Amino acid sequence: MEKRSVAVIPGDGIGTEVVPIAIDVLRCAAEVDEGLTFDFTEFPWGCRYYLEHGEMMPPDALDTLAQFDDIVLGAVGWPTVPDHVSLWGLLLHIRRGFQLYANVRPTRLLRGGPTPLAGKKAGAVDFTIVRENTEGEYSNIGGRLHRDLPHEVVVQTTIFTRVGTERIIRYGFELAARSRQQLVGATKSNGINYVMPYWDEVFRRIATDYPQVSSSLMHADALAAKLVLEPEAFDVIVASNLLGDILSEVGAAIQGGIGMAASANLNPEGGVPNMYEPVHGSAPDIAGRGIANPVGQVWAVKLMLDQLGRRELGSVLLQAIEEVLSTGPVTPDLGGSGSTAAMGGAITEQFRALATQHAGTPGLTRSVSGG
Numbered sequence: 001m002e003k004r005s006v007a008v009i010p011g012d013g014i015g016t017e018v019v020p021i022a023i024d025v026l027r028c029a030a031e032v033d034e035g036l037t038f039d040f041t042e043f044p045w046g047c048r049y050y051l052e053h054g055e056m057m058p059p060d061a062l063d064t065l066a067q068f069d070d071i072v073l074g075a076v077g078w079p080t081v082p083d084h085v086s087l088w089g090l091l092l093h094i095r096r097g098f099q100l101y102a103n104v105r106p107t108r109l110l111r112g113g114p115t116p117l118a119g120k121k122a123g124a125v126d127f128t129i130v131r132e133n134t135e136g137e138y139s140n141i142g143g144r145l146h147r148d149l150p151h152e153v154v155v156q157t158t159i160f161t162r163v164g165t166e167r168i169i170r171y172g173f174e175l176a177a178r179s180r181q182q183l184v185g186a187t188k189s190n191g192i193n194y195v196m197p198y199w200d201e202v203f204r205r206i207a208t209d210y211p212q213v214s215s216s217l218m219h220a221d222a223l224a225a226k227l228v229l230e231p232e233a234f235d236v237i238v239a240s241n242l243l244g245d246i247l248s249e250v251g252a253a254i255q256g257g258i259g260m261a262a263s264a265n266l267n268p269e270g271g272v273p274n275m276y277e278p279v280h281g282s283a284p285d286i287a288g289r290g291i292a293n294p295v296g297q298v299w300a301v302k303l304m305l306d307q308l309g310r311r312e313l314g315s316v317l318l319q320a321i322e323e324v325l326s327t328g329p330v331t332p333d334l335g336g337s338g339s340t341a342a343m344g345g346a347i348t349e350q351f352r353a354l355a356t357q358h359a360g361t362p363g364l365t366r367s368v369s370g371g
Contacts, residue, residue: 003037004308007068007273011046011090013282014292014340015074021344022072022297028348029305029313032355036310041068047078047086047282056089062097070304071275074297075282088140091277096134098272100265101164102171103131103244104303105279107231107251107261110318112325114256114334117228122322127234129251130175131244132168133265135159136195138241160195160240165202171268172238173210182235183215186223186243199240224250252279259293259333262300264307274307276300293331294344295321316358320350 010019045057111122139159176183185203189196207215220243252261261279278296305314324346329338
């Protein structure tokens with residue numbers, strides 16, 4: 001029996017609406033998988049907590065979270081709190097504190113899901129962006145001098161360390177080696193002439209350790225265009241913090257909108273809790289209306305099941321999402337009139353039915369029992 005302790009941080013806005021659905025899905029997974037149980041503990045951290053306490057979470061929050069096996073996060077941010085305060089006070093603090101340096105963001109055209117791309121069918125597009133998550137363009141080094149004067153100066157410094165660059169590129173190669181053995185490194189070395197040539201140099205050096213992987217470098221602007229024109233050409237893309245952030249938003253749009261996008265924040269070396277979250281943010285414009293798309297949050301815990309060695313169970317969960325996308329109910333962003341609760345409940349019930357149906361298959365049994 002594998003018992004996982006899970007810290008749950010619904011956070012802000014629609015996070016409080018979609019996180020309970022993801023927890024229901026995990027409870028359903030534990031019902032089907034007799035070798036897996038979850039113990040959930042919820043924390044009220046976020047912007048409301050900040051307005052009451054002057055901080056996004058307590059000073060000892062990382063010590064608290066370190067006692068858990070996994071973290072499920074909903075969303076961070078609210079208009080009453082500056083974005084740089086909310087982001088750096090919770091999400092980025094957790095990512096850096098636990099060195100969750102690999103931000104894994106899948107893009108896949110799901111059956112029943114909308115896409116703005118003409119002529120692209122379900123399953124034709126299936127790629128993953130691996131984004132560096134702890135340094136790079138988001139290094140928080142810089143400042144403002146002579147504020148509000150005519151000669152005001154603003155400096156923001158990008159930091160690429162050898163350790164940080166090597167480990168994320170190597171993780172990209174490892175992921176590609178287990179996938180379709182194709183890796184593209186996003187770069188901008190024609191314009192950013194110090195850190196990006198260094199990135200390219202490390203990429204080419206590590207490529208020699210993976211002769212089975214077909215690898216190449218591509219400028220990020222051309223890569224963004226090709227993601228729209230020929231997304232089926234990609235398997236795994238590895239990118240710096242900023243470039244990975246931007247490119248993965250293109251991926252979200254391709255697969256039907258930001259409400260569909262999920263991510264996993266991983267430390268592949270282990271020893272700390274990994275964190276699973278959707279990409280959509282707190283969406284203040286629709287918060288409280290009960291119409292938020294739950295797919296990104298549910299897909300995030302699918303990534304959690306994958307990371308726990310339950311890949312077949314995760315695949316069944318993705319199949320359940322596809323069934324609901326095809327038959328409804330779905331939320332307004334997907335062209336329907338269903339509520340968050342209705343769509344989330346339908347996904348959970350489909351997952352329970354499909355997982356029970358497949359529970360006796362050898363592949364699922366091995367995955368479940370093997371941990």
